[in-house]
Structures are given as C-alpha cells and as structure tokens.
Amino acid sequence: METTGAPEIDRRGFDQALGTSFGAPAIVVHPVLPGRPSAESRSPEAKLDEIEGLAAAIRLDVRGRELVRLRTMSPATLLGKGQLERVAADVQAHDAEVVIMDAAITPIQQKNLETALKAKVIDRTGLILEIFGERAATAEGRLQVELAHLEYQAGRLVRSWTHLERQRGGFGFLGGPGETQIETDRRLLRDRIARLKKELESVRRTRTLHRSRRQRAPNPVIALVGYTNAGKSTLFNRLTGADVMAENLLFATLDPTMRAIHLPGAGPQGTKVILSDTVGFISDLPTELVAAFRATLEEVIEADLLVHVRDLSHPDTEAQAADVKAILGSLGVLEGAGRVPMIEALNKADKLDADTHEAAIERTSRDPDVILVSALTGEGIEELKALLAERLQSPGEIHEIRLHPSDGKRLAWLHANGEVISQRDDGGAIHLQVRLDAEKERRFRAL
Structure with missing residues (x-):
C-alpha cells in the first residue's frame, strides 16, 4: 500500500x-x-x-x-x-x-x-x-508511525508542510515552527489523519481476511510479546531459522513478522503453527502509538497462545513484566471472553549468575507455564517447543480419513472445524489425519 x-x-x-x-x-x-x-x-x-x-x-x-x-x-x-x-x-x-x-x-x-x-x-x-520513524520497514509500519506522529503533533503544529517555508527541518516528524498558515495547516492535518485512518482500516480488514484464512487452515498462531529488547527477535530467529533484525537496541523490531514452524506432534513433520514476532512494549508507551498500532496489536488479540519473553538478566525484569501485563490487560487478552493462554519464557539464561540460574530453574519446576531459555545459546529451546505443542494440543482423537477428490465440501469442513495434521493426495483419494473431538466427529460422519 x-x-x-x-x-x-x-x-x-x-x-x-x-x-x-x-x-x-x-x-x-x-x-x-x-x-x-x-x-x-x-x-x-x-x-x-x-x-x-x-x-x-x-x-x-x-x-x-x-x-x-x-x-x-x-x-x-x-x-x-x-x-x-x-x-x-x-x-x-x-x-x-x-x-x-x-x-x-x-x-x-x-x-x-x-x-x-x-x-x-x-x-x-x-x-x-x-x-x-527510523525503524518502520513496511508500508503498514510507515502508515502507523505517520498517524502516531500526526496525532501527537495535532496540538503542537510545529511541523512544516511541503507548501510552507520550512524554517527548521526534522527527520521523520520532529519539524520546526515555521507555520504561517495555521488554519490551512490544521485542515491539512485533519485531512491527512483521516486518509491514514482509512488506509489503516484497509490494513485491518486485510489482516482479518488473512486471519480467517489461517483459521480455516487451521494453523494455530503463537505471538511473542514482551518488553522491548527482551530478546523476542533472537528467540524468533532461533525457533524459525529466520534472520529478523535482532540487535541489542530498544525497538529493534517494529513491523510484525510471521513464519511457519513445526512443533513436536503427530505426523512426520509435527504440528504446523504460525509464529509472530511483535513490537516490543515499554513503560509509558505514548497513547498515540497504542492507538496507531491497533492493526499490529490485533495479531496479539487474535493469537491462540502468547509467549511472554522476559529478560531475566535485567535488574527491572519484574517491573518490565508488570508493564507488559498492563498493556496486554488493556487489550483484553488476559481475562474474560477474550483471554488468550500465555506462558513465560525467561530469556537470557546465559547472562545469569549461578544462584539466579538455579532459582529460575526451581521456579520453572513449580510453575508449568514458565520455562527458562537462552535464545542466544539454545538452552531450553527444545523444552520450549514441547511446551508450546502441549499448550496448543486440541482435545479429541486423531482419525484417519479417506475422501474422494471430488468431495470438496467435506474436505473444507474438516479444515474449518478440525485440526488437520497431515494430508496426502495419491491421485485416487485424499488421505488425512485429523484431530476431532467426539461431537465434531459425529457431525462429520453425518455430512
């Protein structure tokens, strides 16, 4: 766009x-x-x-x-x-x-x-x-950043537009006062904000369409969330083999990145899931950014499982965790009808001293939703994959189903209502392994 x-x-x-x-x-x-x-x-x-x-x-x-x-x-x-x-x-x-x-x-x-x-x-x-403004790499990210800036500047009017004399420049959005046509500038601000909101609404609809397609697949979505610089992108790269930018910088990742991975499970390749790397949170996150990045945060809202990546080596790790949970709470994903299951990945185990490392191990033994990992060295990664697979495990039994190639309606129903573990077409028939609970298995047989 x-x-x-x-x-x-x-x-x-x-x-x-x-x-x-x-x-x-x-x-x-x-x-x-x-x-x-x-x-x-x-x-x-x-x-x-x-x-x-x-x-x-x-x-x-x-x-x-x-x-x-x-x-x-x-x-x-x-x-x-x-x-x-x-x-x-x-x-x-x-x-x-x-x-x-x-x-x-x-x-x-x-x-x-x-x-x-x-x-x-x-x-x-x-x-x-x-x-x-510097980090946004996609068209969507740039749209969101520009909207956030304009919302921020709406009460300031310290930016010069291209038709006005620019008295002080600015990268991205920190421009100068040089406004001599305040009313014109206000109108331009309002018009541009309105256009950006329409374009972002289009992005939101596209995302909704993509999510509905994923749900029909169906491939569960796991979203990595956490404080900025907690190591989400490094963990994402470790799990997916991707090369997403992962630097020791705050806000190294702004645009959501998604990759398919296979977790331990039934079938020769395991269970296929979608892993999403999201923007990092921070204390006192500007309200303009929370509102503008709604489309990105919807990936968190619609996820099947959240992985809260924490930098356990940081002295303020508990305060950072509280900030993340506060933002997640404002999105309505921690409780109520919109609740999304969440596990904690205590990251950067390689940076811990012996006592802290031992205490973290002891904590994971008490809480089944907490795991100690090092995205850098690989410590705990296999255990994390197993935990993810366990949390995403759907109730029901795995059924071997054989369909005629022309039976598209029943095939579509299985993809929409069951967990298709494997599908093989031998030319004369479609062979599937599908996980269905008792009620869905009964409904399928009645089709």
Whole structure:
C-alpha cells in the first residue's frame, strides 16, 4: 500500500534536525515528577538508563545525564530556575546539540526550553516516534508511525508542510515552527489523519481476511510479546531459522513478522503453527502509538497462545513484566471472553549468575507455564517447543480419513472445524489425519 501527500521519511531530515549526522552530542534528563508514589516500581536511575538506551537506539552520542527532582512543575519550562541553569551548564560543558527530556512536555515548554538551553529539545514521546520513524520497514509500519506522529503533533503544529517555508527541518516528524498558515495547516492535518485512518482500516480488514484464512487452515498462531529488547527477535530467529533484525537496541523490531514452524506432534513433520514476532512494549508507551498500532496489536488479540519473553538478566525484569501485563490487560487478552493462554519464557539464561540460574530453574519446576531459555545459546529451546505443542494440543482423537477428490465440501469442513495434521493426495483419494473431538466427529460422519 503506497502513501501519498506526506514528506518522505529519510535520514537527511534527521541530520538537519540535529544539526549533524550520526553521533550528534546529546544529554538526557529524567525529571522525577512531584506527586508520584514514593515507592515506584523502577528507580529513577533505572528510568534514566532506559531513556539513555532509547537515545542510543537512534545513534545519539549521549555525553551527559541529569536526574532532576522537581518540587513543583513550572508551566513555562517544567524545570525550576536553578535546575534549568544546571542543565544549561551541562549542555554547554558537553557541547550538546540535543536535550532529551524523559517526560511529556507541552509545546510552550519545548519552545521555552530550546530558547533557554540553546539546543534541540525532544520529549519521551517525540524520541520514541523518532525511533519508530527510523525503524518502520513496511508500508503498514510507515502508515502507523505517520498517524502516531500526526496525532501527537495535532496540538503542537510545529511541523512544516511541503507548501510552507520550512524554517527548521526534522527527520521523520520532529519539524520546526515555521507555520504561517495555521488554519490551512490544521485542515491539512485533519485531512491527512483521516486518509491514514482509512488506509489503516484497509490494513485491518486485510489482516482479518488473512486471519480467517489461517483459521480455516487451521494453523494455530503463537505471538511473542514482551518488553522491548527482551530478546523476542533472537528467540524468533532461533525457533524459525529466520534472520529478523535482532540487535541489542530498544525497538529493534517494529513491523510484525510471521513464519511457519513445526512443533513436536503427530505426523512426520509435527504440528504446523504460525509464529509472530511483535513490537516490543515499554513503560509509558505514548497513547498515540497504542492507538496507531491497533492493526499490529490485533495479531496479539487474535493469537491462540502468547509467549511472554522476559529478560531475566535485567535488574527491572519484574517491573518490565508488570508493564507488559498492563498493556496486554488493556487489550483484553488476559481475562474474560477474550483471554488468550500465555506462558513465560525467561530469556537470557546465559547472562545469569549461578544462584539466579538455579532459582529460575526451581521456579520453572513449580510453575508449568514458565520455562527458562537462552535464545542466544539454545538452552531450553527444545523444552520450549514441547511446551508450546502441549499448550496448543486440541482435545479429541486423531482419525484417519479417506475422501474422494471430488468431495470438496467435506474436505473444507474438516479444515474449518478440525485440526488437520497431515494430508496426502495419491491421485485416487485424499488421505488425512485429523484431530476431532467426539461431537465434531459425529457431525462429520453425518455430512
């Protein structure tokens, strides 16, 4: 699907926005906002580490980091006067061209901060949008990223369109103020958002069609979910033999990738399933991205089984797991009618010390839905495959069925209502192995 009417996302614009190419000097600032619970699930230092990792994901050269504890939030600059002076001194000391604020800032705060700090200022949402804009590889991904950006910019109007004079460039979506026709720009924003939503609705319908075809096959779908950089893509590659991008970067994967694999089971090749690698989750994920990536997240909603991939070596693994479960809960897949079964794959066993590794093994012995693996070394992978096959096991017995080639109606019924384990055509007849429960077997015989 091609998109039209919007400036192309490219690296050159990003270079213009930062005033240099890769390696633009930057500092990151994490404001500890007032009114937050005293015992947060993550320490402020861990949040600072995460925003530094996000900056590294677009190859910024992070030269300094500041933890700023706010007593009150300034409506003009978020930071207090003394804190602003301290950050400005840090900017000057490191010759920083970019300041990343690990918070949501208003347009007026962004403008005032840029004036005071004499540097480009990006907030958390803007930074994640930058990463998504750089990484989106498919037409669908680009549509979703552009929609998320426009929803984000709708209240800011800091972007220049192609018919206006551009005063400040920007990779992807962090453009400049240079708007002289505000009403025209608002209309363009509304029109473009409406067109993107229509195109994404078309993507959603296509996905629904593809899912219905898979269900008729039927091939169960397993979706890998988890915090960004938990190792989902490495595990996907290990299970499928694919070469999906898997780097030690936050949001290395944005576009969903699907591959067929065979799990242990009846039949010469085992049980065929579809494995889906999905976008990673993160704390404080911008609402614009959650809404825009609905089509992608539907792969999670419609899955037959979820594998929650966790980085057990990360110091904040429990907090990350809580963030993932909160997002899954908002999608309605953890309880109620839309509940999808889920197992936990405790990944990166190769990075654990002996005591932690032993504790993880002990935990898996207590909980049958938890397994310890290393996607990098292969530890636990065969056990994971066996567990997946067990969880997807359908009730019922395997029946040997022979059909005439002209009996298309009964063949279609079996594919729609049973689990076709194998199918062989010898020219004069179709031989199938099909798993059917007692009720479906009775209905089939009555056809």
